Amino acid sequence: xxxxxxxxxxxxxxxxxxxxxxxxxxxxxxxxVSQRACxxxxxxxxxxxxxxxxxxxxxxxxxxxxxxxIRGALSSGPELHRSCFSTDLRERHVVFGGEQKLYQALTELxxxxxxxxxxxxATCIVGVIGDDVQAVCRRVERQKGIPVIxxxxxxxxxxxxxxxxxxxxxxxxxxxxxxxxxLPPYSINILGDFNLAGELWMLTGYYRRIGVGILxxxxxxxxxxxxxxxxxxxxxxxxxxxxxxxxxxxxxxxYGIPFIxxxxxxxxxxxxxxxxxxxxxxxxxxxxxxxxxVREELGQLLPALEPYRKALQGRRAAIYVxxxxxxxxxxxxxxxxxxxxxIAGTQTGNTEDYRLLKAICDDGCIMVDDSNPVELSELVRxxxxxxxIGGVKExxxxxxxxxxxxxxxxxxxxxxxxxxxMLNFAREVxxxxxxxxxxxxxxxx
Amino acid sequence: MLLxxxxxxxxxxxxxxxxxxKTCQPVGAMYAALGLHGCLPHSHGSQGCCSYHRSxxxxxxxxxxxxxxxxxxxxxxVFGGSSNLVAAIETIFTVYEPDVIAVHTTCLSETIxxxxxxxxxxxxxxxxxxxxxxxxxxxxxSYVGTHITGYSSQVSSFVKFFSAATPKKRNVVNLVAGWMxxxxxxxxxxxxxxxxxxxxxxxxxxxxxxxxxxxxxxxYPKGGVSLSDMAATGDSKxxxxxxxxxxxxxCVKLENxxxxxxxxxxIPIGLKATDRFIxxxxxxxxxxxxxxxxxxxGRLVDLIADNSKYFxxxxxxxxxxxxxxxxLTEFLLTLDMxxxxxxxxxxxxxxxxxxxxxxxxxxxxxxxxSGERADMFQLHQWIKQEPVDLLIGNTYGKYIARDENIPFVxxxxxxxxxxxxxxxxxxxxVGATNLAIKILDKVLDHTDRTCAEEKVELQM
Numbered sequence: 001x002x003x004x005x006x007x008x009x010x011x012x013x014x015x016x017x018x019x020x021x022x023x024x025x026x027x028x029x030x031x032x033v034s035q036r037a038c039x040x041x042x043x044x045x046x047x048x049x050x051x052x053x054x055x056x057x058x059x060x061x062x063x064x065x066x067x068x069x070i071r072g073a074l075s076s077g078p079e080l081h082r083s084c085f086s087t088d089l090r091e092r093h094v095v096f097g098g099e100q101k102l103y104q105a106l107t108e109l110x111x112x113x114x115x116x117x118x119x120x121x122a123t124c125i126v127g128v129i130g131d132d133v134q135a136v137c138r139r140v141e142r143q144k145g146i147p148v149i150x151x152x153x154x155x156x157x158x159x160x161x162x163x164x165x166x167x168x169x170x171x172x173x174x175x176x177x178x179x180x181x182x183l184p185p186y187s188i189n190i191l192g193d194f195n196l197a198g199e200l201w202m203l204t205g206y207y208r209r210i211g212v213g214i215l216x217x218x219x220x221x222x223x224x225x226x227x228x229x230x231x232x233x234x235x236x237x238x239x240x241x242x243x244x245x246x247x248x249x250x251x252x253x254x255y256g257i258p259f260i261x262x263x264x265x266x267x268x269x270x271x272x273x274x275x276x277x278x279x280x281x282x283x284x285x286x287x288x289x290x291x292x293x294v295r296e297e298l299g300q301l302l303p304a305l306e307p308y309r310k311a312l313q314g315r316r317a318a319i320y321v322x323x324x325x326x327x328x329x330x331x332x333x334x335x336x337x338x339x340x341x342x343i344a345g346t347q348t349g350n351t352e353d354y355r356l357l358k359a360i361c362d363d364g365c366i367m368v369d370d371s372n373p374v375e376l377s378e379l380v381r382x383x384x385x386x387x388x389i390g391g392v393k394e395x396x397x398x399x400x401x402x403x404x405x406x407x408x409x410x411x412x413x414x415x416x417x418x419x420x421x422m423l424n425f426a427r428e429v430x431x432x433x434x435x436x437x438x439x440x441x442x443x444x445x
Numbered sequence: 446m447l448l449x450x451x452x453x454x455x456x457x458x459x460x461x462x463x464x465x466x467k468t469c470q471p472v473g474a475m476y477a478a479l480g481l482h483g484c485l486p487h488s489h490g491s492q493g494c495c496s497y498h499r500s501x502x503x504x505x506x507x508x509x510x511x512x513x514x515x516x517x518x519x520x521x522x523v524f525g526g527s528s529n530l531v532a533a534i535e536t537i538f539t540v541y542e543p544d545v546i547a548v549h550t551t552c553l554s555e556t557i558x559x560x561x562x563x564x565x566x567x568x569x570x571x572x573x574x575x576x577x578x579x580x581x582x583x584x585x586x587s588y589v590g591t592h593i594t595g596y597s598s599q600v601s602s603f604v605k606f607f608s609a610a611t612p613k614k615r616n617v618v619n620l621v622a623g624w625m626x627x628x629x630x631x632x633x634x635x636x637x638x639x640x641x642x643x644x645x646x647x648x649x650x651x652x653x654x655x656x657x658x659x660x661x662x663x664x665y666p667k668g669g670v671s672l673s674d675m676a677a678t679g680d681s682k683x684x685x686x687x688x689x690x691x692x693x694x695x696c697v698k699l700e701n702x703x704x705x706x707x708x709x710x711x712i713p714i715g716l717k718a719t720d721r722f723i724x725x726x727x728x729x730x731x732x733x734x735x736x737x738x739x740x741x742x743g744r745l746v747d748l749i750a751d752n753s754k755y756f757x758x759x760x761x762x763x764x765x766x767x768x769x770x771x772x773l774t775e776f777l778l779t780l781d782m783x784x785x786x787x788x789x790x791x792x793x794x795x796x797x798x799x800x801x802x803x804x805x806x807x808x809x810x811x812x813x814x815s816g817e818r819a820d821m822f823q824l825h826q827w828i829k830q831e832p833v834d835l836l837i838g839n840t841y842g843k844y845i846a847r848d849e850n851i852p853f854v855x856x857x858x859x860x861x862x863x864x865x866x867x868x869x870x871x872x873x874x875v876g877a878t879n880l881a882i883k884i885l886d887k888v889l890d891h892t893d894r895t896c897a898e899e900k901v902e903l904q905m
Contacts, residue, residue: 031533038493062469
């Protein structure tokens, strides 16, 4: 088995040997065992954490069933987002149209649950049979008096990344529709944190400690009212810029809200995020508090990391995650605990992202775009990686290869953001890399 | 209270499905295709479908699940997916080198009207299918049937493309496996082996989705029915289909194509269904039932007798797939439990008729429902109206179990929060024993945890 597809030459390179730029953003080759998903998936994962909204999937049952409670996005209140609502389209609807069914489902649902808003996801087939989802949404919105927002997420229109944009467009229609929320002083919106394992709550804590208030979180532990008020914040702080940068740009154009791009993963990036926000407000008091916070946190964290760093020194990691910013943060965080990144790949990075990623990787690191299991396992073999960092589909592959694995995708159960998160991460890497089971793999009867 | 929205009072729903007890056809086709050795399933549609199905199967089996996609774009949805599929076939045979590509369709490719027969023959004409390799296909639009019918279509396609009748019949019985776990298939093969019956089981996911950890990634693990065995099913003298919903169609096709007579029995879950399976296999393979199996049966009966007072009258709610629910309901009745509510998202008369027949005498008050809006929301509403002592179903049942404080046995697809389904079969007498013990464990643990302090008993 060759394992490598010739057409993908521009999508794999070794730093220090190849001097071309890694090409990202290419559509997957038909027939590849791609690890990528679709537009619907992208829009669904971004909007999913808005917990007091209805999320109705208009299409055959599958699209709703596969996205039913699969995100570890926690809510401090309502849990409506964790149920699965579908119009469950059947053949007769495909022939005669599904608008009537959508209308019925939507009104039944709103009567039953009294949500703050409703998102209606249009899936592949809806685009093809030509249901006018937008018209149905407008009609129900008029009748029920809550925002009913069409999310035009036909899967075939691109990859997951294009779905992020669709989600941002959907949210943009909500933003600016209410002014009643009390505005905290020095208020920011957090964009692109999904409150996996309660990470948002940690971040909110940090910001509060430096005197900065959160107006809206888009979308972790999200609430419709917060989204509607989000246009009133002084600053948008965008994490995971793959998913929410588009919304930040829209808000800048429409409401003049500036934005900064941050990452909360790893101590350098986390501290930088706090400093950047402090710098924006231009208040020495905030900056001083930020410095103190970083000092305090690092004072506790660094000694705690030391045993892990010693144990992990010289180990090698393969990263294959959704977006390039996550990969960049991971390379830095791994370096902090003595682990060298030997493979860095993403599903949705673009050429510019890869230039940044390349800059921080060590020589010899193999970079790869839109990879597949055969390629990844061959690269792991070549580089002798001890650890794989990826998502649900990569986990069993890593285990079959007899190496450790950390979930860095939306199903993870461990908070990895901030200083606490860094310690969690070190512990998780240690647990999996040093697990005695890998010795059993190589032992014989 | 994750499902705090659920109310006891039922409001008629015309259009809405809440918390389904089913999913769409293609994932079933993908699962079945993995039961053919050296086969790469291929999803003809958007790349999200393939990704979702692989993730869903991976979460359940904790195993790598390989499948390719046609990666539809906006262009393909307007001009048709023919060129995508032809290109995909070329890529797959060049890069991943399977023996067979099993293509299934999706709602998108069906609606735009892609004709697989014509596309695949074009791939042949263009020389994209290497000598000795095969491309098979089945139609699985997501808006028809459920994951069970998708599974069934894939199994039928094995027959359509591979089964061949030569002039020489062989003394072999085909066992057509309905949707069950690899561990269940392993157990059925063990039973056949103990009986010294010559059988071919297909599809066979054992050794594929429960492969050992070796330090090597195998794109095509050792298991799966071989192509030569699959071809030879046409020469077998009889077929036993296990589960009407997932195998009857394949059995009928095999009879029409190769004149192999068949009988469809339930998946052997529980004592009586196992009796029927073993009787059928014994008759058609012309082998006696060995003492080893009789003793296993005896030990199961012994277990039931020892614990009969704990089973007696316990009300059970169950949900899942019809081929599982029918024998499971029968087994609960064997245990002297009371099936109270039974729900499956897969429609079909056979389920309703079987339930009617099974429940008429022992549990006439039981409520059951199949097809549209036979979902977990409905089940939960019934439970709220009158509680049950036990819930059996896939992982999604955990919310109901927690909210209502009911003991919960995991059985079905998907199970994404516990291991076990890959190790402890539910088929055969051994499987029934496993299941009875699991039920007892859950029910008695619940009693121990919730009964009044002075009532905690050491010996039960």
